[in-house]
Amino acid sequence: MTKRELAPTFVPADIEPRMYQHWVDSGYFTADSSSPKEPFTIVIPPPNVTGNLHIGHALDQTLQDCLTRMKRMQGYEALWLPGMDHAGIATQNVVEKQLAAQGLTRHDLGREEFVKKVWEWKAESGGQILGQMKRLGDSVDWTREAFTMNETLSQAVLTIFKKLYDQELIYRAERIINWCPRCLTALSDIEVEHSDDEGELVSIRYGTGDSEIIVATTRAETMLGDTAVAVHPDDERYAHMIGKTVTVPLINREIPVVADAHVDPAFGTGAVKVTPAHDPNDFEIGLRHNLENLVILDADAKVVNTNSAFDGMDRYEARKAVVEALRAEGRIVAEKRPYIHAVGHCSRCDTTVEPRLSKQWFVKVAPLAKAAGDAVRDGRVKIEPEELAPRYFEWVDGMHDWCISRQLWWGHRIPVWYGPNGEVIVVGPGESAPAGYEQDPDVLDTWFSSALWPFSTLGWPNNTEDLKKFYPTSVLVTGYDILFFWVARMMMFGLFAMDGVPPFGTIVLHGLVRDQFGKKMSKSKGNVVDPLEFIDKYGADALRFTLARGSNPGKDQALAEDWIAGSRNFATKLWNATRFAMMNGVTVEGDLPPVSALNAIDKWILSRLSETTAEYSELLSTYEFARASEVIYHFAWDDLCDWYLELSKEAFASGNAQATQRVLGYVLDQLFRLLHPVMPFITEELWTTFTGGETLMTAAWPASNSSHLDKDSEELITQLQRVITEVRRFRNDQGVKPSQKIPGRFIAPADVAQYSSAMAFLLKLELGDFTPSASVEIGNIKCELDLSGAVDVEAERARLEKDLATAKKDLATAEVKLNNQGFMAKAPESVVAEIRERQAATTADIERITAQLAALK
RNA sequence: GGGUGGUUAGCUCAGUGGUAGAGCGUCUCGUUUACACCGAGAAUGUCGGGGGUUCGAAACCCUCACCGCCCA
Structure with missing residues (x-):
């Protein structure tokens, strides 16, 4: 193990790109189909080859990466499969626009030349989004990158077309379709806005x-x-x-x-x-x-x-x-x-659509959509959050036949050939049409090939090792806005092609990213943000954490640059806490001391860690990203940094902290593991530096340790926190500067008094003999202080009177309940006991405060 | 027109029956060697209106109002 020094400040740009490349080179992202481990598979919703990473992708991919990384650490053979969609109309439009700049149309080139041109365009400037995904830290398996127009995926298209046609689920008919008079092609219902x-x-x-x-x-x-x-x-x-x-x-x-x-x-x-x-x-x-x-x-x-x-x-x-x-x-x-x-x-060019009678190819969706609906109805496929399932049913149960032919050149050409005497044949993979036959000039709707994505990317129609190992995929993570466009279609084709095995076990739907006021982002409003700019400015981890933290199941989230800055601050906090730990000899070496040998502060943080681990893991595995992020954030910032580190400073300063050095080492180690799925870069940097380990990517996911749960210590530390807060409040009210040391001492039961020096250290109190001029009482604990000057009696009286008023109000509400016969007769005992306790506590408070007020006069 | 989600602190949002929460923002004090991308303290809500159920409602039911989304 080689421990390194931690740089004084965290500069994401200095570590992210090289760390990402190192991950790729080390093969951590590459899944092994021959592994004995249980598979966990996600296929990425393929972005358009023409696309750039927008904030919606950033959200979608953050969640997928988060799940993939967690599962990988949990010991699954995790595959997150990347790729792109050929995006028929969009791509053809891009290339046609380039031609138009030279005064040419696609007809000037002819079909073959034009398609060649599109491939050239793809090679030169398509797929920019792939490089951008790397900036985000996506742990996708680049060795399996797919593209809907690739050879194997095209074979899949031919195969399923023929299969559908043979079962009379594809037909040609003259129908009213949506026609775009500018793109000169038919559109499906969902391509119309x-x-x-x-x-x-x-x-x-x-x-x-x-x-x-x-x-x-x-x-x-x-x-x-x-x-x-x-x-x-x-x-x-x-x-x-x-x-x-x-x-x-x-x-x-x-x-x-x-x-x-x-x-x-x-x-x-x-x-x-x-x-x-x-x-x-x-x-x-x-x-x-x-x-x-x-x-x-x-x-x-x-x-x-x-x-x-x-x-x-x-x-x-x-x-x-x-x-x-x-x-x-x-x-x-x-x-x-x-x-x-x-x-x-x-939806591509905004031209008003014209309903038009024309001869097109259709998929007869009734039986397919029925199966797609049933798979969710009978629970084989879960929709998260389930509130969105009715929308899915509404769609699949009322779906019109799907017009799949497009009068374009870029796409999978319809494998139907027409003979000289009106014969119609479908040419499957490896087959060819008889001489004299002509192929249908149209291509298939882009969504036709996307509907095959969960299995075509794994090698179908060949029975590959990948297909055997990784199909069906585990979860599909996508925005609810393409539930119909894409998800329903994958369900239909997946069930059809894969003998009734649905393409995924769970559909996880997230919302849209909106601007800071909750308004939809749009170019015309000028409120569109660029995730890459945020990554440049705050780091990928900060953006990811912000997006995860805002992601409540199926709900839209507002995003403001300030929130991202806040996440960056969180990253800095982690960085500095680790630096503090390292400069105080904190370690992960050796066994964790037995709990019985620890002080209450150490026991408390272990207990909190154990609770947090359990809660956080549960929330993440139920796709509650916002709540999970909140839980870990407060553990790290509040419990660990604001309280544990502060309460431990006296021990570090006094050189009597062997156990604490090891406990803190353990807590940080576990915390980095827990945070890694959401903040992969900084946690990797901190963890490898701190522990000397090779990578966090394959480190074991923390398990909650029930033997660390300790309610007594939690109660004790809560008491210490209350005492400290009250004394701080008193100092503040009295105008004592935070750095000014004043004499003070605690009169308290032994379990609390034991931590007098820890409390004194962070309250800047000098323990010792003195004549108190003021005191703060918290229940049965008293802190006596010497302000060595005039006590601000008015400030103190105001404070006490306010506390008194609060206590009286609390007592009143408690007594109203206790005097309510209905309540006493029907409320559960535990609730009654709680109210009684409250009554006793507030009564004691009132007595104490009243006495203090009297003493002031 | 049919579905469906929402209305909680200045803003954005959590909170599925037992004394209202978070982040950001605001105010006051403070460079105490992890961190000013920080610390400490504070202020801020008739939980959209009305009715009902219940010992008890932000939460459950009814109703009205106003926003939003999906589909026609």
Whole structure:
């Protein structure tokens, strides 16, 4: 063992990067699939290859690293598997933007060249987030780094596609899908974000005279594609119209009035226009009534096929023109502007989504989603916190078929080939299509491959050692915001592909990181923070501790730079406490002295350590990161630094501290182990320096030692703390400077009096003979003091009167209870006893304070 | 419209039946050799409103108000 000196101050930047590299080089992060140890597996929610580490990643990864490091220390074969997602639209957009700067589009390059270009971009500037994860200290197994477009993961995609197709869980159909007219691709429901936008609500009169009917719309241009008007079957206002036709203005098309129970008679006029090709609800109505699907908007959202003056206009231009033309014909009955309503936007480029009829590939989700729901319902998979389970059920139980085809070039190309005579075949891994067949030009939704992540990253479809050892994964840690995007899909595909074995045992959901006022971070608000800046400024440990400390299960957390500074202060505190220990000969060598040989102060800290260890471990293993952090923080700062070290200073100063040197050594050793998962860098530095050990990463996790629990010592130290606090308060009230030594002595029972010198040392009292001029009483303990000058009687009286008032109030509340017959009859004995004790104690206090007040006069 | 979470100290939040807590901030004193990224002391709450259950409610029930999120 080689002990080193501790630098005078802790500078995170000086140790973090080299320490991280050392960890990687030493193979501590690398999991062994042939190990006999029980596995513990986490797969990282793969960040986008285009992404940079934002504060949400920092939180997510801190929690995962925390669990991984703890489990590793607990003797598990811990695997935290890193990797990235190819992020179809996002990545394609990035590269297209680069091309646009040169005046090129992807079509100028052609498909093959463009995809090559994307790979080049990835090699050069993709995956920056991986380096940033290292700054955070993530103990991920870099030897297993995965990427959704890699060869093995692509094989997994082909395999499952074919398997789903063969079981008729993938089909091709003409449906209304969400279409982004800018990205020129279909989007799944979850790639659409709704916001309340300003629009217009225009009421239009169709038909004339008796066959007149008024409909309202926010998209007037869609009237060009109307093929019906629908009313509720029970709506008497329109009973006479059902089955008849009305004329659509401008294009003079006769369309039927149909009765459909899905029409809300209370909304507007109770009659709705039906545009089956451009609205999902209308499409459904169309199916029920055999209506024609008139496509009147093309891929760019320009009007087509109407044989009118509107052809060629884009949707907004046409909306205006259509309203103008209707107004000129006197067809506009009412206009509401602005009209606030929910509008869907492309989650990638924010363009307003256009519902569009088109031929796409779908996953039939009903059976898969059922299984995904059941796995949670029957308890095979737990959701933490369980309050979020209803959201999960709401989603999986009401999921629409999943549109998986995307009109992009970057992604897994759909393995379907079409023959010259309309044949359709799916080409699995290792197979090839017959000559003359052409492959479907579309690629798969990015989430299709992400849904395979928990097993594709372990080598599936091959039955690899990794897959055998590490599947199913233990926990999935992610934000509740992607419960639907990703988690539900992994559940569906995991259960399907892995013969009903769910991809993880527990889903741990955390919240979002918000700004210091609890507001959502957004670029437009300018309140977005950069975790890397915080790491530069305060160290990774400080950021990690702050995030863990703020992470209550499933709840959002506010984050302010001040809190991170506070965590940095905590790190400094640990550093300095260790320096103090080291300069006082504290050691981890030799056996811990038997408890019977220890003084109450040493017994007390061991007892507190044991309690803290148990509580903290329990909280961490139940994903209560905030509460765990709070517990360890107060143990380290309050119990250890503020009390134990202070109470022990007299022993160190007097050179009579052999037992304490060893006890403190033990406590620090254990504390560093406990803190290591959250604050890996500083604990590693302190521990290796202090103990001379090789690494804390594989050191054993502390066990709570019940033989150290000692309620008597805890009670005694609590008494000492009260005495010390009261004397300090008295000195403060009397204007005695903290550093000024004054004569003092304790008149107390033997167990307390035994620690007179320890108390005197930290109270700056000189024990000895003197004539007291003042005294402080705490229960049956008296501290006599010589202020060697005038006692500030007024200050003392004010203090005593305040204490008296408090005591009287406490006594009153206690007596109200004791005089309450209901309470005496029904409250449990222990509670009654407690109130009685309180009554006795406050009564004694009142007597004592009253006497003191009398003596002052 | 349907779900769902919240309302506790100046701010951000813990606290699932027995005298209201933390961090930060505020005020006072202090460079006592671990630490001023510190120490000591102090102040600060009709726990959103109303009703109910209970010996006892911040907590359980009902109701209202106001914020937020998810889904339509």
